[in-house]
Amino acid sequence: MATVDILIPAAGSSRRMAGRDKLLETVGGVEQLRRVAAMAASFAFDHGSHVHVTIPATGPFNPARKRALMGLRVAILALPDAHEGMAASLRAGAWAARDAEGLLVLPADMPEIDRADLDRMTAVFGEDSHYPLRATTEDGAPGHPVIFPRRLLGELMVLSGDQGGRAVLRDEEVRTCPLAGQRARVDLDTQEDWENWRARTGN
16 A cells, blocks of 8 residues: 555634634534544554644644644644645645655545545555545545645645645546545535534534
């Protein structure tokens, strides 16, 4: 199986949460950021890879996010340029993972992604690690996570602005990996998103 590092971009400002931090919302009594980082750390320990978590270097979200990660086997990348957007996290994560065969970008605000999904995606990626791999819903709608092969990490390292990895994937042949249900597209950005998700799932 290919060695795949995990990047959890957690340097955003939760600007659609009316002052609350979406990554500190709880799922089963555990802060979402800690929950996803612990899951990734378990995966990395079993597969001999690493987890990199970006957080803002300063500002109101830094202390609580850092506390949420305490004691976990993850590397915290504190970004002085977090205000720039997703590109800052991708640059830092790609550099940190430069020796891995792939980099799995795992958004921190997707509570339905589980360990089995990570195992499934990395197994499929390992069948041909030359191509990027994107998770889809059961019915084929594109979502996350995404695994970038090593040959594309250099392009991630020079991204700018608030563009995500879409710019790097634009001219690539992207393989897909369907995950159960709609979980590849369930990301919770607003208080309403969280309330509706909790009402639907009972979490």
